[in-house]
Amino acid sequence: MWPPQHHSPTCVVILFSIHFVLKAEKLFKKQGISHDVIPVPREISSDCGMAVEFPCREIEKVSELLASADIRIAGLYRRDGRDSFQVISRS
Amino acid sequence: MDSKPAPIYVDNAATSFPKPREVIDTISSLLGGMSLSPGRSAHRYSLECSRIIFEARETLASFFNCPDSSRIAFACNVTEALNAGILGLFGTALHPGDHVITTPFEHNSVMRPLRYLEKNAGLTLSILPLSDEGEVMVSELPRLMRDNTRLIVVNHVSNVTGSVVDLEEIGRLKGECLLMVDAAQSAGVFSIDVKKMHIDMLAFTGHKSLFGPTGSGGFYLREGLALQPLKMGGTGSNSETEVQPDFMPDIYEAGTPNTLGIAGLGSGVEFIVKTGLAAIRGHEQRLCALFLDGLRQLKNVTVFGPGAGRQRAAVVSLRVKGKSESEVAFRLDREFGVMVRAGLHCAPAAHRAIGTFPAGTVRFSFGYFNTEKDVATCLRGLDMIAAR
Ligand SMILES: Cc1ncc(COP(=O)(O)O)c(C=O)c1O
Numbered sequence: 001m002w003p004p005q006h007h008s009p010t011c012v013v014i015l016f017s018i019h020f021v022l023k024a025e026k027l028f029k030k031q032g033i034s035h036d037v038i039p040v041p042r043e044i045s046s047d048c049g050m051a052v053e054f055p056c057r058e059i060e061k062v063s064e065l066l067a068s069a070d071i072r073i074a075g076l077y078r079r080d081g082r083d084s085f086q087v088i089s090r091s
Numbered sequence: 092m093d094s095k096p097a098p099i100y101v102d103n104a105a106t107s108f109p110k111p112r113e114v115i116d117t118i119s120s121l122l123g124g125m126s127l128s129p130g131r132s133a134h135r136y137s138l139e140c141s142r143i144i145f146e147a148r149e150t151l152a153s154f155f156n157c158p159d160s161s162r163i164a165f166a167c168n169v170t171e172a173l174n175a176g177i178l179g180l181f182g183t184a185l186h187p188g189d190h191v192i193t194t195p196f197e198h199n200s201v202m203r204p205l206r207y208l209e210k211n212a213g214l215t216l217s218i219l220p221l222s223d224e225g226e227v228m229v230s231e232l233p234r235l236m237r238d239n240t241r242l243i244v245v246n247h248v249s250n251v252t253g254s255v256v257d258l259e260e261i262g263r264l265k266g267e268c269l270l271m272v273d274a275a276q277s278a279g280v281f282s283i284d285v286k287k288m289h290i291d292m293l294a295f296t297g298h299k300s301l302f303g304p305t306g307s308g309g310f311y312l313r314e315g316l317a318l319q320p321l322k323m324g325g326t327g328s329n330s331e332t333e334v335q336p337d338f339m340p341d342i343y344e345a346g347t348p349n350t351l352g353i354a355g356l357g358s359g360v361e362f363i364v365k366t367g368l369a370a371i372r373g374h375e376q377r378l379c380a381l382f383l384d385g386l387r388q389l390k391n392v393t394v395f396g397p398g399a400g401r402q403r404a405a406v407v408s409l410r411v412k413g414k415s416e417s418e419v420a421f422r423l424d425r426e427f428g429v430m431v432r433a434g435l436h437c438a439p440a441a442h443r444a445i446g447t448f449p450a451g452t453v454r455f456s457f458g459y460f461n462t463e464k465d466v467a468t469c470l471r472g473l474d475m476i477a478a479r
Contacts, residue, residue: 006097018130019161022145039133048330050141051134054198070159 009056012085013066014040014049014075021050021060027065043083053079059088061091096428097466103458104250104276104406105432106200106298106305110359117241118351118360127350130327140350147357148340153279154360155293156284157311164343165309165353169275169296171321172310175293175343176271177204179318180242184269190240192268194219194247194256195444199437201273205244212378221444224398227256232264240355242269247277249452251441252396253379255281258343262289269316275299280404282374292316297352299456302359307352312339322346369475371459378457378466379405381426385470391477395445395452406451408445411477419453419476428471431455 015021021037028035035054041046053063056078066073077085100108121127121143129140144165152160166172185191185208193205195218198219202381208214217235222228232243232381243265249256255277260271274283282421290311297307312318323335324345336342363371383399386392391412411419420433435442436452442448455469 016338017326018335019145019148019340023160026145026149037138037351046331047328048131048133049166050138077289 010079011059011062011088012038012041012044012051012053012054012055012077012079013062013073014044014047014051014077015066016072016074018050021052023069024052024066024071026030027069028052028054028062031061031065031067033061041083041085043085044077096426099427099429099461099468101198101455101457101461101465101469102432103297103461104454104456107235109300109460110304110355111362111462113362114304114355114358117296117353118304121354126286128347128445129350131325133346134451136193138208141176143354144348144350147360148351148358150357150364151295152311154364155295155311158286159314161310161313161339163311164340165307166343166349167306167349167352168298169273169294172294172296172308173200173271173273173319174204175318176294176310176312177201177208177244180269180323181208181212181214183269183317185214185241188215188239190215190217190237191242191246192217192232192240192243193451194246194436195221196227196246196254196441197244198250198273198275199439200275200464201244201353202438202440205315209307219442223394224401225252225403225445226254229257229260229264229288234267236268240268242271243293243364243379243393244271244273245459246273246275247283248281248404248406249396249408249438249441250276251408251436251438251452252445253408254397254401255403255404258283258290262287263287272351276404277404279360280375281366282368287315288352297356297359300355300363302362303356306349307356312343318343320345325439328449341363352384366459368398375405375457375461376403378461379407381463382407382455382457382466385466386473389470389474391478392473395447405457407455407475408447409455410447410452411473416451416453420472422451422476423472426475427468429472437440 040051075090076088125136148160148163209216271292274295278295291313293311297303298305322345326341328341329336393410395408416433423429432454
């Protein structure tokens with residue numbers, strides 16, 4: 001089912017390429033952070049790449065994790081609804 | 092007519108054969124199992140391919156001790172990687188009038204782009220001398236270095252003589268110069284640590300001692316260095332812009348990649364890690380020592396290469412008195428099933444340096460899957476060919 005039906009609010013992080021998405025995926029798995037690799041939502045960007053969605057309560061952990069692995073964040077968003085996103089940060 | 096002798100493959104410096112079972116299984120299960128276009132679509136096959144390529148990148152990064160796997164770019168072989176490096180540095184870190192130092196053991200995949208820039212872009216080139224032992228004299232580096240020396244390009248292991256260059260020493264002596272290494276023959280046999288050796292760019296090919304299929308290879312590029320990309324196009328990233336991305340690995344990987352080749356290469360390196368680099372090298376060097384010992388008993392055979400007791404790879408160049416190189420190679424194949432390579436091995440400068448230009452040599456190159464019995468057959472064949 002897409003978008004994933006999370007019980008808690010979710011955030012979407014956009015990275016610079018699929019390499020970094022998969023690197024993030026590997027780190028999330030290792031840290032036991034629940035997540036989903038999803039296509040970049042059209043509302044965020046027309047880019048055809050992938051993004052990572054995760055529960056917003058993990059946002060600090062995620063920011064630290066990505067920073068410690070030198071993974072630059074292209075954009076961070078909070079999902080407000082099925083097709084609606086709010087910018088948290090954008091580079 | 093005799094029945095055909097069993098095949099004995101001793102041309103591993105050209106490309107390794109056989110490949111480990113794991114490599115074959117990886118490739119065939121992928122080819123039969125899914126579509127192979129990574130990073131382009133969002134469906135599970137595309138994502139799975141991206142994961143396979145990502146994992147291969149991580150495997151190679153850790154194998155060469157690269158701190159960040161995004162600094163590994165895949166290419167179709169070391170020739171493409173070296174061209175991406177040499178031609179791509181031109182205009183970023185290398186400019187007309189700059190000086191480059193290289194060795195006489197360079198393959199044409201280094202020599203030709205360097206000679207091209209020398210002729211067409213005003214680059215100047217110096218070549219390190221060989222010692223009496225037939226080894227590149229790294230100690231001469233400080234004497235050849237000039238104020239405008241920007242780049243040192245080195246073939247780690249000679250594909251003609253098996254001689255090994257001390258990369259750590261070059262790393263110590265290079266100062267501000269960039270160090271680019273052709274690891275075509277050494278990757279998978281000798282340990283390579285880009286950090287410890289201060290390597291700025293490491294070019295590797297997948298199909299030799301890394302046990303991947305042909306059409307695979309790539310390079311490591313140190314953080315902070317940039318190349319002018321040789322090709323631009325689709326990367327699956329930043330698709331809204333018509334400008335090539337400026338980050339690795341995407342910047343150097345335009346076009347649908349060789350997913351099968353990269354997957355096979357990743358499996359090959361995993362096989363090496365599992366088997367142990369030292370075990371692989373030990374086996375090859377034992378076979379090589381056995382072969383060299385046997386050759387000393389043969390009359391009319393001259394061996395070219397590092398002297399006894401020197402560090403070397405299992406690549407042996409020789410000549411048989413009174414026979415042409417191509418005749419020896421042809422008879423070894425026809426009469427004994429032994430497959431070797433005769434001629435210049437795409438390295439005319441190396442043959443000039445060791446005095447075997449233009450006819451070249453007969454080259455035997457042993458791999459991890461060769462046996463002592465193979466060595467014995469090579470020696471028996473050479474002995475009989477030399478005798479008549
Ligand atoms: C030292 C060296 N450099 C470069 C190459 C070129 O390799 P490839 O044909 O895989 O690009 C070879 C082998 O052919 C080699 O032995």
